[in-house]
Amino acid sequence: MAQIQIKLVKSVIDRPERQKRTVKALGLGKIGSTKAVENTPQVAGMVAAVQHLLEVTEL
Template sequence: MTQIKIKLVKSVIDRPERQKRTIKALGLGKLGSVTEKENTPQIAGMVAAVQHLVEVTEL
């Protein structure tokens, strides 16, 4: 599988609890935090659910 880099670019304040939990499950915390994950179907689904809050680049 390929690696993807996920960066939190928008705040989770005033977002539904489900989106907050998804961001936390992806390993993101503060604004600007970055994590690298394997591009699995599960991770892709999580990213799709919060695509308006994150920036994704393929490595």
Template sequence: MAQIQIKLVKSVIDRPERQKRTIQALGLGKIGSISEKENNPQIAGMVAAVKHLVEVTEL
């Protein structure tokens, strides 16, 4: 499967707890942090839930 690169571009402060946990589960912490993951339905759903906070690029 294809790899995707996920970068946190907005803060999780004042966001719902569910979105904070999703960001953490994606392996992101601070603004600007980057995580590389396999592009599968589970990861795609997590990214869709926080699409307003992250930037995604395909590798």
């Protein structure tokens, strides 16, 4: 399956708790942190829920 690289580009401060937990579950912590993950339907749904905070690149 294809991999995607996700990067946190906006802060989770002042965001709903659900979005904070989603970002943490994706393995991101601070602004600028990146992670390469498999593009599964579960991950795609999580990315879609917080897409306004992320930058997504296909690998």
